[in-house]
Amino acid sequence: MDQEALRQSAEHHLRALAGDGAALREDQWTAIRALVVNRTRALVVQRTGWGKSAVYFVATALLRALGEGPTVIVSPLLALMRNQIEAAGRAGVHAATINSANIDQWHEVQEDVLAGRTDVLLVSPERLNNPEFRDTVLPELTASAGMLVVDEAHCISDWGHDFRPDYRRLRTLLGELPAGVPVLATTATANDRVVRDVADQLDLGARDTLVLRGELDRESLHLGVLRLPTAQARFAWLAENLDKLPGSGIIYTLTVAAANDVAAFLSAQGFAVSAYSGKTDPATRERIEHDLLANRIKAVAATSALGMGFDKPDLGFVIHLGAPPSPIAYYQQIGRAGRGVERADVLLLPGIEDQDIWAYFASLAFPPERVVRRVLDVLSEADRPLSTAAIEPRCDLSRSRLDMVLKVLDVDGAVHRVKGGWIATGRDWKYDEERYVGIAGARKAEQQAMLEYQRTEKCRMEYLLNQLDDPHAAPCGRCDNCAGPRWTAEVSGEAVAQARERLRRPGVDVEPRRMWPSGMAALDVPLSGKLAAGELAETGRALGRLTDIGWGNRLRELFAPGGPVDGPVPGDVVDGCVAVLASWGWAERPVGVVAMGSLTRPELVSSVAERISTIGRLPLLGTVEVRDAGERQSNSARRLAQVWRALEVGPTLAAQLSGVDGPVLLVDDRVDSGWTMTVACKLLRDAGAPAVLPFVLATTS
Template sequence: MTDPATDVRARAEAHLRALVGRDDATLREDQWSAISALAVDRRRALVVQKTGWGKSAVYFVATLLLREAGLGPTVIVSPLLALMRNQIAAAQRAGIRAVTINSTNPEDWTSIEESIHAGEIDVLLVSPERLNNPKFRDAVLPRLAAECGLLVVDEAHCISDWGHDFRPDYRRIRTLLGDLPAGIPVLATTATANERVTADVAEQMATADGESVVTLRGSLDRDSLRLAVVSLKTPEQRLAWLSDHLSEQPGSGIVYCLTVAATEEIADYLRSRGHDVAAYSGRTEPAERAELEEALAAGKIKALVATSALGMGFDATLGFVVNMGAPSSPVSYYQQVGRAGRGTSEASVVLLPGLEDRDIWAYFASLAFPREEQVRQTLDVLAEAGRPLSTQALETYVDLSRSRLEQMLKVLDVDGAARRVGGGWEATGVPWVYDAERYERVVEARRREQDAMLAYISTDQCRMRFLREQLDDPGAVDCGRCDNCGGFEVTSAVSEGAVEEASARLARPGVVVEPKKMWPTGLDRLGISLKGKIKEGPLEGRAVARLTDLGYGQALRDLFREPAQDGPVPVPLVKAVVEVLGDWRPAVSGIVYVESSTRPTLTRDFAEGLSRYLRVPALGSWAIVDPDVAPGQGAANSAQRVAAIGRRFSLNADVPPAADVLLVDDRIATGWTVTLAARALLDAGAATVHPLILATTT
């Protein structure tokens, strides 16, 4: 008599062989334990396993078994569009009918929903953002919850405040779990959860009747990865190292960067040195993203120079990962390096840390959950409105950027204090408590992560063991493969030619400053009669560099480091300004500068020096007339910023008729100071306004 469990396992392994395209493929014991818990026992399971272990195989095989048993489709919540595309392709090879609903294919949503309800779809992949869309949440999600045969939460660490990549949209999953009918299995997967995150996610997954979650946690060793750190003093040397040694890296791979600007700058430099690379970030168009991912996976290009927006699925066989700049935590770093070494016996992983890394970490840390008074103000505005308000409308009342406002509203939605509805957001009237202690604990945890990342860079102990211990892997031992264990030697040598070319590239100042095209909406609610297209504004301007740039970025970060140090423009930046003017060559007949309360000497010296160099008169200033308006007031959103600038400044300059004005400022963030100053200059009789800025923060 055939053992039912043996029969199920045999069918499961047949499905696995179809999925991976190999006749000798067999399930690991932990893979079978997870599949059995889902497809046989119909339980909830949390799988914490290293990248490349085969977590995708678990839910695809379980899906096929559950579909054979007559259950509904699998719903997979995944935050990575690249991973979605990769998984759909893998599923289709095994005869699994898989589709996705995300921000890139809204034209397909209706037909996909119809196919799901008709039983024609086996797997639906959705982005977490869809869970908070009013129509999807109210009309589609309840039916999916009632009909689905398996719910999968990929990158499950995002559920937890303690995860390195917490996302408020993921908190909606807890509500979804509560709405599932009894007996619907649930699988959560991640490669990057320490004990605290694992316990937190398991607690949130528990059923109402208290049934425990099956937790399968394996070794996080990646025996194909060889880890190294190359510490070089300057950005020029790091770029030169990459140029000199990129071709030596095995196969194709990823060069990870901390900012979008760095991806573009580094990719451009590497192409100039003859390397076949491309930039990839959240700014890359969806169609181009898919094309680049395919080219990388197929080995058609050497590398993608990417932000963390790039995540590849289990089919991508990559030979290396190089990080130009360190992520802010060892856990994030472990996740990124895990993109390499799948399906290969060896893969090289090299970290090139930079002095600017901590400044970039500090910038992203500044985008944390808003202060209590900002949250209260948002709830008060919603309550007083008596009708739904769009995020765009809320911006005119609350001093937060749109992205931070959206993130905060999502948290309030999950907490029950606000609700996304058709037409925007509304207050629910449910009391809300600002958990300051919790937020401070999370901030402190992030500080510890940053300290740990710095310790990883400087450690003389085994690097893989260090990462595994950060993830509370109890089996962590020395790997014998990294630069500290003696198994991987990585040279720090760079050629003079590469350094010279990198220096020339980084020493080439000049960033285009695009003029604003439209006035922000809602200005009328602030008593300002401006709307629509900006008809009186500046022309295209120039900045010496971005604050995050590798070249002049460091000099500018030093200049603008707090507490503020006032003084004349440093000589190296004077030379950079001269070079920018030489390339740009704006025709100007006078100079006006934007006054600064924190660095008054800097902006005045900037204007006076340019007046002498260009031999045109200094006409005056965009002067501070209301010092009670703080320098950065309203900077978080456009309408608030325009209102604050209008109160703070007034033109104090003698502008000749039809003058071509060079408008100079120390740095530009939102662009509205320059826009309003230019409008005032044009109203005063100027013909054109050309902005020249030392630094841009964008």
């Protein structure tokens, strides 16, 4: 087929995808021609709504017509996959996916792909190292693939080092592709650092690689920053202005708890608002997406789980309740708005807690070399594959961080995932400290850039585009600095009071642990399987979460490393505790109070127990004794072993418990792993307490 006929066919597929009036942009055709005619590799950096998905779906249709194999699209999010499948169908391309939400369909999908009945297979990067998929499906798929697409390729740089190390596996996959298989990487947001990193990770540095980098500004976006003094004021602003914002939109938050709080507060104010996060089940996510697309709701309060690939051309606004940690993340999210409307409002409402949240996520980065070496030693010393659960008791890493370390080591070739667990390969492995330090430094610089974005008196759009290294950056004439503010930060006292009442409403459930970790025998701890009914705690209560916007801010002050030294519980915190206890609704009122011993805040914990005892007219039965067991362990099994050896119910407290005929209230300052509370409850019940009601000031979950 000559190029003119090929272009006409491409235009036909585009109209099927995007409507009768659609026509290929010249850069779209350049990319399609490079993939279909030249069979080369391409990196396309274009703003959201430009039509990157049209490039790979049209190219797929043309390649399939030429007899080539299916396209494999590596895609990061379920919401993105759902939209891609729908778009592919409009282009006459049959797409399917293998992901965590359709486990019962995996076998059927794999058969259809291998039989040639599927044109596009969408997979998450994690799927590339599933042993069955990697060993059975992937070899045949790579041998017959017509094209490989890496969508949202900036994730390779932003997430691939630690949060989602399987992105780095793509380089191995590329090396296994037959010669002449075209490769396309796409993203809407990438500065020079990210472009270089993506090109390196995907081996796109070849001389014949096509790089298409377009202008990122969208003229419909009107940027602004509103500084409000408190979380209550920010919630109040939303309540007073949500109905003035055009159409429907997204309110982004930095944490799951904040998304839930925003949705609950605005719903109580009469707005149709839903919460959406990585913890929302897939069916509910899909329903919320459709509700937003159909304008059945005014807004979705969402974490970054709602974003990439979500295509709503008439999205009228994006509000950020808290600043994302980088200009790349921020521009990626605001790019959801204004694709098909003349004006979309983009407003940032930063909070004092933003930097604390950034620091928390930064703390989850790749661990020190000595910790990683311990994982390698455990596997090297084993005579069989070890599951993650079997490795966990032997290494001081939480389960999520251990999973991440194993994936990085697997990508680097030092370990290998097989049926039954993990094995060491015996290959030399180098801890790339320079790389990890560089990543941490880049993230700090980008966090600083977000703080400067909030302070700048120059054009906000130009500032963002300069951060993205867009050569077309220029003053926009539309943002609050260029054209003057359209929105005021003023809110009424009544609205602030309503928000304060909602945010300061105390009480969070603390669910009891019900299962001991695996492998405790290796740590000489006689605990295994399910906790017996006679050992379990009741569902407890916390005053608030440390991640909350309301009580979280107050509790973070109390527990900050450089915050107040140990001392009596503050009066406002006592008032909150009383409110939680008054609204608990327990089946049976406690008959006494027990304090948890504390090595860090003994006066705080004892004063909470004493005040509750006095106010509730309950006897203070005593204290669970605690011994210093050394540096705190972060790994779940090792933390349990540490707690098991540190806690004791002494004879005086045991004597008091032997005569109680109802539940006891166990008071501590905070719950983190939950093992201190779990072991203490077991010991109290073993000593005669019929039931234990845990109560803490703060929970980290």
